[in-house]
Amino acid sequence: MKFTANQIAGILEGTIEGNPEVEVSKLAKIEEGIPGSLTFLANPKYTSFIYTTEASIAIVGNDFEAEQPVKPTLIRVEDAYKSFSKLLEYYNQVKLNKSGIEQPCFISETATYGDALYLGAFSYLGENVTIGNNVKIYPNVYIGDNVTIGDNCVLFAGSKVYSDSVIGNTVYIHSGAIVGADGFGFTPNEKGEYSKVPQTGNVIIEDHVDIGAGTTIDRATLGSTVIRTGVKLDNQIQIAHNVEIGSHTAIAAQTGVAGSTKIGKHCLIGGQVGISGHLTIGDNVRIQAQSGIGRNIKDNEVLQGSPSFNYSDWNRSYVHFKNLPKIVQTVNELKKQQNNE
Numbered sequence: 001m002k003f004t005a006n007q008i009a010g011i012l013e014g015t016i017e018g019n020p021e022v023e024v025s026k027l028a029k030i031e032e033g034i035p036g037s038l039t040f041l042a043n044p045k046y047t048s049f050i051y052t053t054e055a056s057i058a059i060v061g062n063d064f065e066a067e068q069p070v071k072p073t074l075i076r077v078e079d080a081y082k083s084f085s086k087l088l089e090y091y092n093q094v095k096l097n098k099s100g101i102e103q104p105c106f107i108s109e110t111a112t113y114g115d116a117l118y119l120g121a122f123s124y125l126g127e128n129v130t131i132g133n134n135v136k137i138y139p140n141v142y143i144g145d146n147v148t149i150g151d152n153c154v155l156f157a158g159s160k161v162y163s164d165s166v167i168g169n170t171v172y173i174h175s176g177a178i179v180g181a182d183g184f185g186f187t188p189n190e191k192g193e194y195s196k197v198p199q200t201g202n203v204i205i206e207d208h209v210d211i212g213a214g215t216t217i218d219r220a221t222l223g224s225t226v227i228r229t230g231v232k233l234d235n236q237i238q239i240a241h242n243v244e245i246g247s248h249t250a251i252a253a254q255t256g257v258a259g260s261t262k263i264g265k266h267c268l269i270g271g272q273v274g275i276s277g278h279l280t281i282g283d284n285v286r287i288q289a290q291s292g293i294g295r296n297i298k299d300n301e302v303l304q305g306s307p308s309f310n311y312s313d314w315n316r317s318y319v320h321f322k323n324l325p326k327i328v329q330t331v332n333e334l335k336k337q338q339n340n341e
Contacts, residue, residue: 001025001091001094001095002023002024002025003023003024003025003038004020004021004022004023005018005019005020005021005022005024005057005073005075006020006021008024008038008057008059008075008087009075011086011087011090012059012075012077012083012086012087013077014059014075014076014077014083015075015076016073016074016075016076017073017074017075017076018072018073018074019073020073022056022057022073023036023056024036024037024038024055024056024057025037026038027039027088027091028055030046030049030050030053030055030058031046031049031053033049033053033054033055033058033072034054034055035054035055035056036056037054037055037056037057038055038056038057038058038059038087039053039055039057039058039059039072040058040059040060040080040081040083040084041058041059041060041061041064041080042061042079042080042081042084050064050066050070050072051066051067051068051069051070053071053072054071055071055072056072056073057072057073057074057075058070058072058073058074058075059074059075059077059080059083059084059087060074060075060076060077060080061076061077061078061079061080062076062077062078064076064080096136096154098118098120098136099116099117099118100118100119101117101118101119102119102120102121102139103121104121104122105119105120105121105122105123105124105125106123106124106125107119107125108125108126108127108128108129108145110127110128110129111125111126111127111128111129111130111131112129112130112131113125113129113130113131113132113135114131114132114133114134114135114151115133115134116133116134116135117131117134117135117137118135118136118137118138119137120137120138120139120140120141120157121139121140122139122140123137123138123139123140123141123142123143124141124142124143125143126143126144126145126146126147126163127145127146128145128146129143129144129145129146129147129148129149130147130148130149131143131149132149132150132151132152132153132169133151133152134151134152135149135151135152135153135154135155136153136154136155137155138154138155138156138157138158138159138175139157139158140157140158141155141156141157141158141159141160141161142159142160142161143155143161144161144162144163144164144165144180145163145164146163146164147161147162147163147164147165147166147167148165148166148167149161149167149171150167150168150169150170150171150207151169151170152169152170153167153169153170153171153172153173154171154172154173155173156172156173156174156175156213157175158175158176159173159174159175159176159177159178159179160177160178160179160180160181161173161179161180162178162179162180162181162203162219163180163202164180164202164219165179165180165202165203165204165205165219166202166203166204166205167179167205168205168206168207168208168209168229169207169208170207170208171205171207171208171209171210171211172209172210172211173211174210174211174212174213174214174215174235175213175214176213176214177211177212177213177214177215177216177217178215178216178217179203179205179211179217180202180203180217180218180219181216181217181218181219182199182218182219182241183199183218183219183220183221183225183240183241183242183259184218184240184241184259185197185198185199185221185241197221198221199218199219199220199221199241200220200221200222201219201220201221201222201223201224201225201241201242202219202220202224202225203217203218203219203220203224203225203226203227204224204225204226204227205217205227206226206227206228206229206230206231206247207229207230208229208230209227209229209230209231209232209233210231210232210233211227211233212233212234212235212236212237212253213235213236214235214236215233215234215235215236215237215238215239216237216238216239217239218238218239218240218241218243218259219241220241220242221241221242221259222242223242224242225239225240225241225242225243225244226243226244226245227239227245228244228245228246228247228248228249228265229247229248230247230248231245231246231247231248231249231250231251232249232250232251233250233251234250234251234252234253234255234271235253236253236254237251237253237254237255237256237257238255238256238257239257240256240257240258240259240260240261240277241259241260242259242260243257243258243259243260243261243262243263244261244262244263245257245263246262246263246264246265246266246267246283247265247266248265248266249263249264249265249266249267249268249269250267250268250269251267251269251273252269252270252271252273252289253271253272254271254272255269255270255271255272255273255274255275256273256274256275257275258275258276258277258278259277259278260277260278261275261276261277261278261279261280261281262279262280262281263275263281263285264281264282264283264284264285264299265283265284266283266284267281267283267284267285267286267287268285268286268287269285269287270287270288270289270290270291271289271290272289272290273287273289273290273291273292273293274291274292274293274306275293276293276294279293279294279295279296279297280296280297281293281296281297282297282298282299282300282301283299283300284299284300285297285299285300285301285302285303286301286302286303286311287302287303287304287308288302288303288304288305288311288314290306291303291304291305291306291308292305292306292307292308293307293308294307294308295307
């Protein structure tokens with residue numbers, strides 16, 4: 001796809017300095033710009049690169065004042081970073097704007113779908129599936145029986161949605177993600193042998209949720225596992241049965257949340273965090289990477305460590321952790337002195 005400076009300025013409502021007909025077909029960081037690429041300058045520490053970049057077009061703020069000649073055509077905007085993000089979103093929409101039903105694929109006779117569906121080859125739509133408008137389903141996607149999917153959703157190649165799941169509007173599910181697999185429910189007998197507990201619930205995903213590649217969200221034993229509006233899940237996250245994640249909470253990669261835990265709104269959870277089951281975590285909680293959570297957490301707490309404790313206390317304690325060999329040596333020397341007296 002090629003865009004002229006004129007087209008880009010129209011999208012961003014910017015003004016052009018230079019050749020309005022120059023074309024670009026790729027995006028680049030300002031220090032790596034080459035002919036035919038578009039870049040931007042938002043951080044002042046990268047200003048020197050505006051004079052050396054080979055990019056054909058650069059987005060800059062209205063307050064940028066060139067101190068020497070620049071090669072790219074400039075598009076001036078109010079906020080260069082926000083404008084570049086807007087352009088990335090537009091570019092992504094154009095790139096993902098597929099339509100039609102490819103063959104071979106399977107659509108149950110009882111499945112229904114709205115306008116502007118894209119269904120990639122080797123995809124499967126089960127019995128009583130309901131799909132809204134402008135949904136993109138890439139190749140090798142499995143959608144089980146009785147699944148409901150809202151408008152403007154994208155399911156990338158190889159994602160799986162098990163039966164009875166409910167997905168809202170504008171949900172992105174990336175490759176390899178699995179929604180609605182059985183929760184980890186087994187009971188041992190007197191011999192230590194395990195019997196499976198049927199997982200008869202479902203998964204509910206509300207609007208504007210992003211689910212990263214390889215992430216798994218288990219169906220509930222009874223009731224629903226619920227992902228609230230605006231939640232952002234990174235790649236390779238495990239959400240167990242009957243978990244509820246509050247609206248606009250973001251969780252980084254390789255975190256695991258055990259069964260029946262409730263996480264509040266607007267939380268930020270770092271990578272490789274382990275959260276035990278049947279806990280309640282409040283709103284606006286911050287959990288640093290690699291922390292272990294084994295207790296209920298109140299609103300607005302900031303935690304680190306395993307087991308986790310207050311973030312400020314952890315930082316102060318870590319100074320002593322690092323110096324522990326010296327502290328032990330000092331204590332031993334004091335003991336020797338005391339014994340010699």
